[in-house]
Amino acid sequence: MRLNLKDIFLLFIFFLLQVIWFNHVQILHVFTPIVFIYPLLRLPLQKNEIFNLMWAFVYGVTLDIVNNTGGVFAATAVMVTYLRKMYFLFLKNRSFDLENFKIERFTGLQRYVYYFSFIFFSQILIYLLDSWHFSLLWHKIGLILVNTILSLVFFILFDIIFYRTSKA
Amino acid sequence: MFKLLRILISNKNFLFFIFLEIVSFVLIIKSHDYAQTKTHDWQTAVAGFFDRQIYAINSHFYLKKYNDSLLKQNAQLIQALLQKKYNDKTPVLPGQFKVKPAYVLTNQYTFDHNTLIINKGRKDSIIPEMGVVTNNGVVGVIQKTSGHFSRVISVLNKSSKINVALKNTNYSGFLAWTGEDPNYFEVIDMPVNANLKRGDTLVTGGMSNYFPRGLLVGKIIDFKTVPGRKSYVIQMKTFADMTNLGPVYVLKNNYKAELDSLKLKQ
Numbered sequence: 366m367r368l369n370l371k372d373i374f375l376l377f378i379f380f381l382l383q384v385i386w387f388n389h390v391q392i393l394h395v396f397t398p399i400v401f402i403y404p405l406l407r408l409p410l411q412k413n414e415i416f417n418l419m420w421a422f423v424y425g426v427t428l429d430i431v432n433n434t435g436g437v438f439a440a441t442a443v444m445v446t447y448l449r450k451m452y453f454l455f456l457k458n459r460s461f462d463l464e465n466f467k468i469e470r471f472t473g474l475q476r477y478v479y480y481f482s483f484i485f486f487s488q489i490l491i492y493l494l495d496s497w498h499f500s501l502l503w504h505k506i507g508l509i510l511v512n513t514i515l516s517l518v519f520f521i522l523f524d525i526i527f528y529r530t531s532k533a
Numbered sequence: 534m535f536k537l538l539r540i541l542i543s544n545k546n547f548l549f550f551i552f553l554e555i556v557s558f559v560l561i562i563k564s565h566d567y568a569q570t571k572t573h574d575w576q577t578a579v580a581g582f583f584d585r586q587i588y589a590i591n592s593h594f595y596l597k598k599y600n601d602s603l604l605k606q607n608a609q610l611i612q613a614l615l616q617k618k619y620n621d622k623t624p625v626l627p628g629q630f631k632v633k634p635a636y637v638l639t640n641q642y643t644f645d646h647n648t649l650i651i652n653k654g655r656k657d658s659i660i661p662e663m664g665v666v667t668n669n670g671v672v673g674v675i676q677k678t679s680g681h682f683s684r685v686i687s688v689l690n691k692s693s694k695i696n697v698a699l700k701n702t703n704y705s706g707f708l709a710w711t712g713e714d715p716n717y718f719e720v721i722d723m724p725v726n727a728n729l730k731r732g733d734t735l736v737t738g739g740m741s742n743y744f745p746r747g748l749l750v751g752k753i754i755d756f757k758t759v760p761g762r763k764s765y766v767i768q769m770k771t772f773a774d775m776t777n778l779g780p781v782y783v784l785k786n787n788y789k790a791e792l793d794s795l796k797l798k799q
Contacts, residue, residue: 385587388643389776397643414546422553426560431583432641433648433684435564440557447550494561496645496691496712 375404375527376424384431396508398516401428401438402445402487403523406480407468414450421446437494441487448486452479469528480520485513577650581682584638584650599636599779606668606780630745631785633657635665637672637778638682642689642715649685651781654678664743664784670750670773671695671708672781674743683783689715689775696738697750699727705738706767708750715775718751720767727765729756735769742789 383401425439488509641647653659655678665672673685698705706723733753739746751771
């Protein structure tokens with residue numbers, strides 16, 4: 366199953382959102398929400414993940430070119446896309462019907478935990494890949510946590526904007 | 534052979550994932566070392582194209598603000614020109630620095646290694662290792678150029694070290710960004726003999742050949758001595774708001790090659 370037009374549209378919109386607006390926003394002079402992984406977390410689950418991984422890579426590399434960040438966004442986007450499937454398989458069991466599952470079937474709390482886990486993970490990954498200072502991670506963990514919560518608020522808003530009318 | 538092929542096919546998702554991660558890591562490693570300065574111009578050109586479109590949209594909303602800023606800068610330049618006639622104490626040779634105005638198209642300040650893109654490039658005689666300033670302070674140093682754009686290593690970059698001095702003295706140290714607030718820096722290696730006070734002004738030291746001596750950088754917020762070393766670590770706030778950059782000036786040091794050749798001979 367390949368991506369539908371809405372998924373591609375979302376990738377494009379979130380690329381623009383991250384580049385034009387969120388990269389330049391600093392809430393309280395410190396916090397910068399990371400929203401670019403939102404469309405990746407909403408991609409349809411597939412048995413054959415190659416298309417999803419390819420889209421994630423192209424999406425990440427484009428962000429890297431515009432931000433001059435080497436391959437930081439590409440590595441993060443690919444990692445999130447791959448681990449997402451592991452996350453679902455871990456939550457459910459092996460007989461879980463991946464292809465027909467929709468995020469909307471999650472209850473509110475399940476969805477927020479799903480978003481929170483991946484936002485938190487991707488922020489740590491971006492920090493480590495950008496700075497290469499592994500020992501300083503603990504000093505940043507508070508900042509990353511608050512940033513994750515702020516990003517989660519935006520994700521909830523995006524759910525309302527883009528998926529309000531969708532049915533599970 | 535068939536068994537190997539079967540294993541490969543059954544694990545194609547994982548293998549493809551590993552392949553993409555390796556490619557990403559190669560890109561990261563290339564961007565973190567010297568090789569970055571050698572990457573092709575197309576990357577700067579593509580980034581410049583995007584930034585120009587974004588800038589075209591944003592500039593409509595900031596026209597008045599930029600105009601006000603330019604008027605202020607003009608006023609300061611005229612004032613500096615008048616003062617220079619009577620009080621020329623700056624150790625700069627006549628015509629040593631040539632100034633070219635430019636606009637910041639993209640300004641990063643959320644990463645540890647931030648850069649900027651400006652709308653002037655090789656066709657405007659911009660070359661790497663030129664200093665970039667605003668009317669309020671230092672912005673960075675040109676890293677690489679394409680035809681119409683240049684990439685600047687921002688002072689908000691952990692690998693950037695710029696020579697600064699205490700105003701009206703010869704005591705100098707190095708400006709280093711801590712990676713936190715974009716308007717607060719540390720100055721390291723300032724000798725303890727310097728008579729520091731909170732609120733003192735720091736200016737460019739003029740030893741790097743990128744910037745003339747005496748350009749405003751920031752003011753001292755706090756300072757402390759380094760145990761075991763005869764130097765201060767100074768907490769400093771910049772005069773320029775690094776999160777809000779518009780018009781900037783690129784400085785060409787006409788004697789840089791000559792000065793650099795002497796340094797090499799040492």
